[in-house]
Amino acid sequence: MPPAVPAEILLPPRTQIGPIGWLRANLFSTWYNVLITLLILWLLATVIPPMARWMIFDATWATTHEPCARAREAAQAIGVRPGACWAVIPANFRLFMVGTYPVGQAHRIGAALALVVLLGTLTAFRRFRGRALVAAWVLSFPAILVLLHGFQGSAILPLVETTKWSGLTLTFLLAIVAIVASFPLGVLLALGRRSSLPVVRLLSTVYIETVRGVPLITILFMSSVMFPLLMPGGLRVDKVVRAMLALILFSAAYLAENVRGGLQAIPQGQYDAARALGLGNALTMGLIILPQALRAVIPPIVGQFIGLFKDTSLVAVIGLLDLFAIGQSILSNPNWLGLRTEVYIFVALVYWVFSYSMSMASRRLERRLGVGVR
Amino acid sequence: MRQRRLLRGLATALLAVVGLLAWSGPGEAQVNILDKVKKRGKLICAVNAKLPGFGYLTPQGRYEGFDVDFCRALAAAIFSDSGRLEFVPTTAKERFTVLQTGEADVLFRNTTWTISRDTSVGLDFGPTTFYDGQGMMVTKKSGIKKLEDMKNASICVQTGTTTELNLADQFRKRGVPYKAVVFEDADATAGAYEQGRCDGFTTDISGLISRKSIMKDPGAHVILPQVMSKEPLGPAWAHGDNNWGDVVKWLVYGLVIAEEFGITSKNVDEHVNSKEPEIARMLGGDKEAPKAMGLDPKWLYNAIKQVGNYGEIFARHLGPGTPFSLERGVNDLWTKGGLIYAPPIR
Numbered sequence: 001m002p003p004a005v006p007a008e009i010l011l012p013p014r015t016q017i018g019p020i021g022w023l024r025a026n027l028f029s030t031w032y033n034v035l036i037t038l039l040i041l042w043l044l045a046t047v048i049p050p051m052a053r054w055m056i057f058d059a060t061w062a063t064t065h066e067p068c069a070r071a072r073e074a075a076q077a078i079g080v081r082p083g084a085c086w087a088v089i090p091a092n093f094r095l096f097m098v099g100t101y102p103v104g105q106a107h108r109i110g111a112a113l114a115l116v117v118l119l120g121t122l123t124a125f126r127r128f129r130g131r132a133l134v135a136a137w138v139l140s141f142p143a144i145l146v147l148l149h150g151f152q153g154s155a156i157l158p159l160v161e162t163t164k165w166s167g168l169t170l171t172f173l174l175a176i177v178a179i180v181a182s183f184p185l186g187v188l189l190a191l192g193r194r195s196s197l198p199v200v201r202l203l204s205t206v207y208i209e210t211v212r213g214v215p216l217i218t219i220l221f222m223s224s225v226m227f228p229l230l231m232p233g234g235l236r237v238d239k240v241v242r243a244m245l246a247l248i249l250f251s252a253a254y255l256a257e258n259v260r261g262g263l264q265a266i267p268q269g270q271y272d273a274a275r276a277l278g279l280g281n282a283l284t285m286g287l288i289i290l291p292q293a294l295r296a297v298i299p300p301i302v303g304q305f306i307g308l309f310k311d312t313s314l315v316a317v318i319g320l321l322d323l324f325a326i327g328q329s330i331l332s333n334p335n336w337l338g339l340r341t342e343v344y345i346f347v348a349l350v351y352w353v354f355s356y357s358m359s360m361a362s363r364r365l366e367r368r369l370g371v372g373v374r
Numbered sequence: 375m376r377q378r379r380l381l382r383g384l385a386t387a388l389l390a391v392v393g394l395l396a397w398s399g400p401g402e403a404q405v406n407i408l409d410k411v412k413k414r415g416k417l418i419c420a421v422n423a424k425l426p427g428f429g430y431l432t433p434q435g436r437y438e439g440f441d442v443d444f445c446r447a448l449a450a451a452i453f454s455d456s457g458r459l460e461f462v463p464t465t466a467k468e469r470f471t472v473l474q475t476g477e478a479d480v481l482f483r484n485t486t487w488t489i490s491r492d493t494s495v496g497l498d499f500g501p502t503t504f505y506d507g508q509g510m511m512v513t514k515k516s517g518i519k520k521l522e523d524m525k526n527a528s529i530c531v532q533t534g535t536t537t538e539l540n541l542a543d544q545f546r547k548r549g550v551p552y553k554a555v556v557f558e559d560a561d562a563t564a565g566a567y568e569q570g571r572c573d574g575f576t577t578d579i580s581g582l583i584s585r586k587s588i589m590k591d592p593g594a595h596v597i598l599p600q601v602m603s604k605e606p607l608g609p610a611w612a613h614g615d616n617n618w619g620d621v622v623k624w625l626v627y628g629l630v631i632a633e634e635f636g637i638t639s640k641n642v643d644e645h646v647n648s649k650e651p652e653i654a655r656m657l658g659g660d661k662e663a664p665k666a667m668g669l670d671p672k673w674l675y676n677a678i679k680q681v682g683n684y685g686e687i688f689a690r691h692l693g694p695g696t697p698f699s700l701e702r703g704v705n706d707l708w709t710k711g712g713l714i715y716a717p718p719i720r
Contacts, residue, residue, distance in 0.1 A: 076591055092433045100435040163462050225468045228475040319465040329423045332430035334697045337587035
C-alpha cells in the first residue's frame with residue numbers, strides 16, 4: 001500500500017470565492033443575468049452622474065435665495081443647467097413644519113411634541129407600562145388638540161383658529177386623529193358586520209361597502225363643498241374637523257374589513273373554550289377573540305395606516321395647507337420660483353421617513369407579539 | 375346581550391359624531407356682514423395660497439400677494455389695523471361655498487366676474503382689481519414688443535380651448551399670419567415653448583405669470599402688454615348685503631383714486647390737509663359717507679397708510695422689481711390709457 005500522501009489543502013478556485021466568486025454567483029451566473037446586470041449598470045451610469053452633479057456637486061448649499069439666483073445666472077451665462085438650490089429647504093423649514101401657526105405661539109407645538117416624546121419614552125421602559133400610561137396616552141390626544149386650539153380671549157393659550165393649522169403639524173394631526181378614531185369605529189363595524197342581528201349587520205355592511213366604493217377625494221369634496229350647504233343655517237363645522245371626519249369615516253370602513261379578516265381566522269374552538277370557561281359574550285370578545293384577531297392583522301392594519309398618513313396629502317384639494325400644499329405655496333413665493341424638484345424631493349423624503357418608521361415599528365411589534373410564529 | 379352592547383356602542387359612536395358636528399357652535403344666518411365682522415373683531419378673507427404674485431406664504435407663515443394686500447387694506451379700513459385679519463386658503467372649487475356658508479366675509483382670489491356667478495351662484499362682485507385675459511409670452515431676445523410684430527411666428531397653444539379660437543380671431547383681426555402649434559395639455563404647451571419649438575406661447579396672463587415663474591430662466595421671457603380676452607378678476611361676497619358691498623367696492627375705488635392723486639403710503643400724511651377738496655374729503659374730511667357705511671372717517675387714510683394705493687400694490691407684487699415684471703397695460707389708470715377707473719368721492 002503506497003504511503004498516504006498528505007493531501008494538500010487546496011483553496012477553491014479563485015473564481016469561486018471572494019469578490020469575484022460573489023460577482024459570478026450573483027450577477028453573472030447565466031447569460032440573461034449578465035445581460036440584465038449590464039443593462040442596469042448602463043442605466044445607473046447614465047442616470048447617476050447627472051443626478052449627482054445636479055443634487056450635490058453643482059448644488060447651492062445656502063440658507064437664503066440670493067446665492068441661488070447668482071448660481072443660476074452664472075450657469076446661464078455659460079449655457080449649462082444650474083444645480084439644485086437646497087437653500088429653499090432651510091429658509092422655509094419653519095413653514096414646512098408649523099406652517100401659518102402664529103410665530104409667537106409655536107412653542108405650543110413644541111410642548112405637544114414634548115408630551116408625545118415623554119409618553120413614548122415612558123412606554124419604552126417596561127416598568128412604567130400599565131393602565132395609568134394607557135390612560136395618559138388616551139387623554140393626551142384631546143389635551144394636544146386643546147393646547148393647539150386654545151381659548152377665545154385667554155392670555156396663556158390664546159385662540160389659534162384651525163385655518164392657521166398647517167404644514168407637517170396639520171399632516172400629523174390629521175393622520176393621528178384619523179388613525180386613533182377610526183380604530184374603535186372600525187372594530188365596531190367589523191363586529192357589526194358579523195353580528196347575528198340583521199339590522200346591525202345590514203347597516204354595517206351597507207356603510208362599509210358604500211364608503212369602500214367611493215374614492216377618498218370624493219368624500220373630501222363632499223365634506224368641503226356639499227356638506228356645509230346641506231347643514232341647517234345655525235350649524236357650522238370647522239373645515240379641519242370636516243376633513244378629520246372624512247378621513248376617520250373613510251379609514252374605518254377599510255379597517256373594519258381588515259379586522260373582519262382577523263375575526264374569521266379565529267377557529268370556532270376558541271369561542272367554545274371561552275364559553276366552557278363561563279365567559280359571557282363581551283368578555284369572550286374582549287379577552288379571547290379580539291386580542292388574537294387584532295394580532296393576526298397587524299401587518300395589513302399598519303399598511304393601511306401608512307396609506308392613510310400619505311392620503312392626508314389629498315386635503316390640499318379642499319384648501320387645507322398640509323405639508324404638500326405648503327410646498328406648493330413656497331413655490332409661489334417670488335424668491336423660490338421654479339424650485340419644484342427640490343421642494344418635492346424634500347416633501348417626499350419627509351413622507352418616506354415617517355412611513356418607514358411606522359413600518360419598522362410595526363415589525364418590532366410583530367416580533368414581540370410573535371405574529372406568524374405562534 | 376352581545377348584540378345589545380354592540381347597539382349601545384354604535385349609538386355612542388353616532389352621538390359622538392353628532393357632538394363633533396355641533397362643536398363649532400351655532401353660526402349666524404343672514405346678518406349684516408360688517409356688523410358680524412366688527413363683533414368678531416377681525417375680517418375673514420378667502421384667498422389663494424398658491425398663486426405666484428397673487429397669494430403665497432413667506433417663510434414666517436405670513437400671507438403675501440396682490441390679492442392678499444386688498445384683504446389687508448379692507449381690514450385697515452374697518453379696524454384701523456391691517457392685522458385684524460384671518461385668511462382662509464381656498465381652492466377654485468370651494469371658494470364660493472365659503473362665502474355662501476359665511477365661513478369667509480369676502481373673497482379676493484383671482485375670481486373672474488361672470489353673469490352666472492353674479493346671479494345663479496349667489497354672489498355679488500366688486501370692482502375689477504386685475505384685468506386678466508389671454509396674453510402672449512415671447513422670449514426677450516426675439517425683440518417682439520406687440521402682437522403685430524409676430525408675423526409668421528409659430529405660437530404654442532392648447533387645443534380645444536377658447537384660447538385657441540381667440541388666438542385665431544385676434545390675429546385675423548390684425549391681419550397677421552401665424553402658425554399655431556397645438557398640444558393636448560397645458561404642461562406640454564408650456565414645455566414646448568420653453569424648449570424653443572415656438573416663438574410665442576398663449577394662455578391667460580395670470581397663467582402665463584405662474585408658468586413663467588417655474589421656467590428655467592424666468593428673466594428671459596416677457597409677457598406682451600396686449601390682452602386678447604376678458605377675464606376681469608375682482609372681489610366677491612355673498613349676494614344680498616348692499617352695505618357690505620359698498621364697503622368693499624369703495625375700498626377698491628379709494629385705493630385707485632389715491633393712485634390717481636399720487637397719494638402713497640409714504641406721503642399720505644402730507645396730503646391730509648390738502649387744498650384739493652376731494653383729497654381732503656377722502657382722507658378724513660368727509661364724515662357722512664363713512665358713517666353711512668359704518669366706517670371711521672379715517673378709513674381710507676388707514677388703508678393707504680398701512681397698505682398703499684392701487685399702483686403700489688401692483689408694483690409690489692407684479693411690477694418691475696418682481697420676477698414677473700408685468701407691465702401695467704390694461705391695468706393702468708384710465709388717465710394713462712388703462713381700464714382702472716373709479717367714480718369720484720364726493
